[in-house]
Structures are given as C-alpha cells and as structure tokens.
Amino acid sequence: MIFKHGDFFMVACYAGFIMRYFVGSLLRGEVAEYYKTTCADLSNRFGIVNVADIVPPHITVKTSFERINAETIDECLALNTEAPVFPISLTNWNHFGTRTIFMEGTKPSPDLKAYIDSIITKLRAAGIPSTIEEKELQIRMSIARFLKPQEYQNVWSYLQTVPAPKFDLAFDNLTIFYKENNDDKAWKVLKTFPLTGIKK
Secondary structure (H helix, E strand, C coil), X not given: CEEEECCEEEECCCCCCXXXXXXXXXXXXXXXXXXXXXXXXXXXXXXXXXXXXXXXXXXXXXXXXXXXXXXXXXXXXXCCCCCCCEEEEECEEEEEXXXXXXXXXXXXXXXXXHHHHHHHHHHHHCCCCCCHHHHCXXXXXXXXXXXXXXXXXXXHHHHCCCCCCCEEEEECEEEEEEECCCCCCCCEEEEEEECCCCCC
C-alpha cells in the first residue's frame, strides 16, 4: 500500500516487515519496449523466468537494501537532482557467469561516475550502507536471470545469432524501486526524480 504525505511517497509497512528498495535510473521509450519484447521472447523460447515480469528496465545505481520506509531515500534523491542529463548507451551482450545475461554499454563518463559516487556517498551518510558492487558504476540491462547452466548455454548460444541492437540513451532520472511485501517477487517503481539539467 502506498500513500502520499507532504512531498514524500511512503509505503505502509506490515507489522514487523522491513521493506526492500534499490535505486536506479528507469529506462523508457524504445529501449523499454525492446526489453519487454526480448525478455518475453527468451522466456517463451527457453522456459526461463521473464525478467520483465520481475523488474522494470533500469540501470542500477544502488543495489538492494532494507529500510522501514522510503522517506530518507526520498529526501536524499530529491535534494540531489541538479545535474545534467548524461548520455549513455547499450551496445552488446555480456553475462555474469552462467546466471545472468545482459545488454552492456560503454563505460560511463567521468562526470556521470562522479555524480553517482556523490549519490552513494550521501545515501551512506544517511545510514544506507554501500556495497563493493557500487564502487564502479556499470551501464547494463539484464534480460535473463536466475539461469541454470544449461539454460544459460541455450540462451547465450541463441543470442550469438541475434545482433545486439545499439541504443543511445540518456541517464535522466533517479528512481526508487521497492518490493511491497515478503511474497512479492516483482519490483515496482515508487517514485522517479527527473534530473533538472542544471549542473551545480
């Protein structure tokens, strides 16, 4: 359950349940449609989980963590959107071991990396710990996850026959994603903060 209080969007928590959140940049438009179509196609072809049913298309900024509510995250992100829109791209297939396959982009610009580092630092100062994975921002969008070794081999072999499209995109928002309760397997969008285009 979500309700609005002042300028904050918060999730009503069930007694004793700590919510899970992560912070990313929501991808929209043509790349979002491609993500939905590709994830559904791979799910139908190989009987794997449809990743688009689990999480909206995004670039991860802050990996998942637990909080009672989103107020601290909301405050931190809302106060730090005075930044230009950063160009990014997705250009080829890659993978984590045999568990996850994703579309990978070029390395983020120094300005984007510095901006994300500042966001992570401010979240950490607000009591949200950082992890080793966040030390180097990666531009990637997962299209197949939770794969067994044979599933990975089947999907990876198939993708070698499918040219990875190139998407020139904009990193233009920070978004809070959340899971509503213990049984919820899907991440939802709680709130999106557009970047203002103004550089401090």
